[in-house]
Amino acid sequence: MEEQLPTTLNDKPKVLLVDDEESILNSLRRLLRGQPYEVLLATSGAQALEIMRQQSIDLVMSDARMPNMDGATLLAHIQQRYPDTIRIMLTGYADPSAIIKAINEGQIHRYISKPWHDEEMLLTLRQSLAYQHSERERLRLVQETWDQNEKLKLLNATLEKHVASRTAELQQTADMLDLAYEELKHSYVTGTEVFSLLANLRLPPAKQTNRQIIELVRVYCKLHGVDEGTSRDLTMAAALYNIGKLSWTDSMITAPADLLHHSDRERYRGYPKQSESLLMTLEPMKDAARLILHHQERWDGSGFPDRLRGEAIPFGSRLLKLAVDFIELQRGLILERQMNSDEALVYIRSYAGRLYDPELVEDFIQVCAAYLSDISLVDPSIKVLTTRELVAGMILARNLNADNGMLLLNAGKVLNGPLVEKLIAFEAMEGAKYSIFVKVPEDVAVLETS
Incomplete structure (x- = not known):
């Protein structure tokens, strides 16, 4: 290990940028102009190591693909010789083997994709140096x-x-x-x-999930008094649960899971293990990585990767699956049809005891009510009924939409006999099955159906 003189508190941090494309270096230099850093440039791994031999460097950001010495190899050399130097890899393509090599051998602190967003790049550098x-x-x-x-x-x-x-x-x-x-x-x-926000750039806004899952998990932890360590692990797991999907094609990463072809489905079943492998070398992430590994296990033992059953599934993984499925059902990442939040909760409740921990489901639904600031989910006068269970006098508690998204009835509409018959006929014509949220007045009885 070669020693470097420490940067004093009065010195500007020295940032070394390494890329064989001078246009990239020039773009980065312009971006960092006016920042409180001393910026040095290198066009090869050998030149970067020579610069570091001559002076102390606080942070190195290297391109992944360079001739003679690639970025992962360069960062591995730097880790061995100058372990105190922050190491960041910049790449324009998703290559899981390169990422794993950079994490395992170069022990990189961050991974940034090209093209980058200037504000996120500056934030990453500030946080890394801090x-x-x-x-x-x-x-x-x-x-x-x-x-x-x-x-x-x-x-x-x-x-x-x-x-x-x-x-x-x-x-x-x-x-x-x-x-x-x-x-x-x-x-x-x-x-x-921050890294989860960067990873989400692979997805169109309508398909992004991590921010909402993080917030939902935090609401659960707050309402149930979950200890700080467990809450921290759950938050990190929610932020990075899908990092193993970054190497997928754009079409696969946005497709509903139930529409994937056989080969893609096998790759889909491997993403929790891929995510765990990428994170296990980072000591503070080990417990979160274990939660990610098992978040696609199912209560009845039919999940993956290890077919764990019941309470053998870590509690945090059971909770993470509920949060992931609740959000992904609304993003169209599980089923072809995108659900609204109410429909997603009806779906989750219907699979309690099969996909989900039955005792955890009701707690989770209460948390979703707080998360959505929606008291109707815990209002005993609100019922979820089929069209044939509807009775005149009931009041719609939610907008009713057809499967194609067309609004059929507004919330607040009082149902009558002819209207119920029209709904039944329209449902049959569409070949659909509606879940209808209604408020039931005390003088209206709910029909019992077999």
């Missing part, structure tokens, strides 16, 4: 604590009062370290969310 500064400060505090312990050993025999004073100082230092470590863990969660 993480490095925090880590250096933590190590400085650790070294300071060790030095203080050595002094205490020498003074212990004869200076009891001094020992008591120094012990108090050590406790304060330990508290500072705990606080710094908690801040680092929080920064890691924030980093996963």
Whole structure:
């Protein structure tokens, strides 16, 4: 390992950009103009290593595909020689093997796809350098604590009062370290969310899911008093559950799962394992990676990858599956037809005990009511009925849409006999099956159907 002189607090952080295409380097240099960094450029891995031999570099961002020495190999060399340097890989194509190599051998901190978004690029650089500064400060505090312990050993025999004073100082230092470590863990969660936003750029806005799943998981954790560590793991799992899909084609990544061909379906079943493999080398992500691995298991044991059954499935994975399916059903990523939130919850409730933990489903529906700020889901006067269960006098609690999206009836409409008959006839003509949310007045009885 080669040592580098540490960057002082008054120095500008040095950022080294490596790409064999000078146009890319020029674009990045223009983007960073006016930023508080000293920017250096290299057009090859060998040139980058020579620059680093001559001066201290805080952050290296390298293109993945370069002649002679690719980005993953360069970052692996840097990790071995200058482990304190932040390493970021920039690539214009999704190659799982290159990503895995960069993570395992180069231990990269971030992965950015071309074309990048300027604001997200600048945010990534700021957060990476802030993480490095925090880590250096933590190590400085650790070294300071060790030095203080050595002094205490020498003074212990004869200076009891001094020992008591120094012990108090050590406790304060330990508290500072705990606080710094908690801040680092929080920064890691924030980093996963930023990365999930970058990963979502592969998807059109109508198909993006991670932000909503993160928010839904956080609402559940808050309402149920989930401990901070578990909540943090669930949030990171929600942010990166679909990272294993990044190598898919655009058509496959936006297609409903139930319409995938056989070969694509096998690849789909492999994405939880792919996601876990990409994250397991990152120590703070290990527990979150395990939740991701099992989030497509099913309560009845028919899921994947390990066909776990019932409570053998980690609790966090069971909750993550509910959140993922609730959002993906509304995005058209599971079934061909996109559902609204109410229909998605009806679907989830109908598969309790088969796909989902039956005891967890009702809790989850209550959380969705809070998430959607919609009290009707917990209003006992609201019923979900078929057309043949409708009775005159009932009031629509939701807009009723045909399968093609056409609005049939507005919420608040009072049903009568002829209207119910028309709905039944229209449903039969479409070959559809409607789930109708109605408010049932106390003087109206719900029909019992077999």
